[in-house]
Amino acid sequence: MEKELLAKSDQDTRRRLMEAAGPIFGRRGFKAATVREICRSAGVNLAAVNYHFGDKLELYSMTLSRCMQGGLARHPIDGGLSLTATGAERLYAFVHSFLQRILGDGNPDWQGQLLAREMMEPTAALDRLVEDLIRPMFKQLCSIVSELLGARAKPALVILCARSVVSQCVFYHHSRPVLQRLSPQERIESQQVQRLARHITDFSLAALAGIGSEERG
Amino acid sequence: MEKELLAKSDQDTRRRLMEAAGPIFGRRGFKAATVREICRSAGVNLAAVNYHFGDKLELYSMTLSRCMQGGLARHPIDGGLSLTATGAERLYAFVHSFLQRILGDGNPDWQGQLLAREMMEPTAALDRLVEDLIRPMFKQLCSIVSELLGARAKPALVILCARSVVSQCVFYHHSRPVLQRLSPQERIESQQVQRLARHITDFSLAALAGIGSEERG
Amino acid sequence: MEKELLAKSDQDTRRRLMEAAGPIFGRRGFKAATVREICRSAGVNLAAVNYHFGDKLELYSMTLSRCMQGGLARHPIDGGLSLTATGAERLYAFVHSFLQRILGDGNPDWQGQLLAREMMEPTAALDRLVEDLIRPMFKQLCSIVSELLGARAKPALVILCARSVVSQCVFYHHSRPVLQRLSPQERIESQQVQRLARHITDFSLAALAGIGSEERG
């Protein structure tokens, strides 16, 4: 009856479980992650997952949605730019904050992995993820691209170009194991984020400046 | 007697296993796929995997490399270009054959999924895959990019630009579920491959034409 | 309801497993014994071994050490001798309790077989067995031998003589099948234990009295 005095004070078992589940689901994937490992990591009883969440899948869903909300809160889409920023500045800000989110140091990438897995092997949770998080972000990028394209900004071209920009960012996350093997000496880490953001921005600015203005030979 | 009329047409248990393993590993991933399901699907005995491949990982490894070699055979990197092709033509050929390999073909999507999974969650098989297939392909792209950059082709820049090109291609595969939800009306299928290849090439050509020659404002 | 009437009388699955494991490991050996047979014999679920012991080897290890401790508890090394006992009395007590342990008791032969197997074909469990149980027992025998040798008790000789004593005891167990075939009419059973203990003690006392004092002819 003095249980409340212990660290595992009653109801926060739920919270501990979700905090432990995030990295493990992220690293291992839904199937390969085990309830045992999560419970051990959370320091709770093996039966706690079924008791608090019913089953493994429900714990996964909860973890995923909590992860989304957290990511959105920590890295606002517009990175706190002034309204007078140029298109190039806004593009750099977008790219840099995107890279920061998926390559950054604080949380060791499990959030990125968790979302990336969900994107490859979608569950019902992906629909909400797209509407709440991804679509707003993509619309913002489209407006930046649109501004940079100026008169050439037809809707179809804007979307294609926005995809070209964002693809360069996610590439460094999705393909990281391949990149590490192709260039073992290069460290794709947080110190490199600036350099990568600079290149992606430059590449994209040049592309946006040139595309559509001349006919292809 | 001659043979059984349908199953086990020759002594091709090995081939049957690999053909059955591809889609299953692709759909489920290495861990979640079961040897039992693969054997059932191949119509062979459960122990056949051990006999022919030693263990599950080796079967996976073989399947993976056969999958990529098959893709390369059907869509050679240079798409049958003449030696007099311009840099722009070679870039288009590269991009188009790449997209064809991962989006086109009759085969559903299991080949793409298989490779995408391996890149996100590498097993021991990735090392061989990178050395045997990815690195040569990447080097070829680097030579194209280098030609297009001309005098500005410093090694570091060439690599970054090659990544920017290839990232736009893989994006359409890795992020397909997200794209389908962002633009439900758009059908990202083999008919679209030409249009996408055209855009990626144009975007990249413009970028390669402009990058490094002028300072960013 | 109270409980089930017969099986699973308490929460003694652990104990039931160890009791079932003893005879089976003894009869079949570690490798040939199967977890399935042990669980069936114990009336518990197949996964209980993993839950309670981690794996088969740990169950074996526990069974082994419990078996030897049980034997020691039933037949203490010094057989309840007074402190004023002579060396000859202590030697007889040692030999008699040793034989009782491996030949006597109601239990059939599985305890002896279990230990004999482990000594011939050691697993990781033997190390612990030697340190915890065999070495103390051997040291006790050495002290008895040392007392009987008196002034001739050089360390090397003490060890060799102690081995000579203990070897005569274990022989009746290890070589039982051969002895039964050599002397079919003789019943090597618990009734004979006293007679055998008497011979081994006499033989060893005479040896210890004579060895080292005279040159061999």
Place this chain on the structure above:
Amino acid sequence: MEKELLAKSDQDTRRRLMEAAGPIFGRRGFKAATVREICRSAGVNLAAVNYHFGDKLELYSMTLSRCMQGGLARHPIDGGLSLTATGAERLYAFVHSFLQRILGDGNPDWQGQLLAREMMEPTAALDRLVEDLIRPMFKQLCSIVSELLGARAKPALVILCARSVVSQCVFYHHSRPVLQRLSPQERIESQQVQRLARHITDFSLAALAGIGSEERG
């Protein structure tokens, strides 16, 4: 059709199998030894065991009986002593040749292990082993003991004493793993055979000289 020219010339596959089977059965035991390992070691096809011997058990039986015959041929029971040898000399010769057989260097003990296993877990083959090999050897030892006991040589005492002698020899084989752990620094190898034979003989001679002549107090 030129198969006869190869090393695996036709029929000696049988011989190769039996030669390979001996050490493997000896080291691992019947159950733990695998047909695969034996065939690989013999350099023959996996199916050869079943083809030549019907099954694994028959190969084991053949190997065992061949091993017995070989052991008998190499180490004659009486070690080539002159007929004028004293009892003490004959006892030493017996002990030394016995130890040589089970601890000696030439064949790395697999024969001893094979026989020891058969003694602990007898199959039908043990009967023959006892009659052909062990009983003659034991009778010879009895005659030596009888000579040394002189007037005290009652049949029952002779047998008990002969067992006490032989038990000290086999002990160094059966309990070798325990001895290695009890005295890790001591190397129980062929160089030691002489020293051990000397001790066992001295111990036994002293015992035989003293036993039965005086009453135990």
Place this chain on the structure above:
DNA sequence: AATGAATGAGCCTTCATTCAT
């Protein structure tokens, strides 16, 4: 006569889940 290929039974282990306090 001899073998590469294939098989089915069985092994130990792991898993998410449920039960009985």
Place this chain on the structure above:
DNA sequence: GATGAATGAAGGCTCATTCAT
């Protein structure tokens, strides 16, 4: 409300054996 104990289903793998040349 929360947990240690127990469970049944399944997984990958190994084995001796048989089949089809």
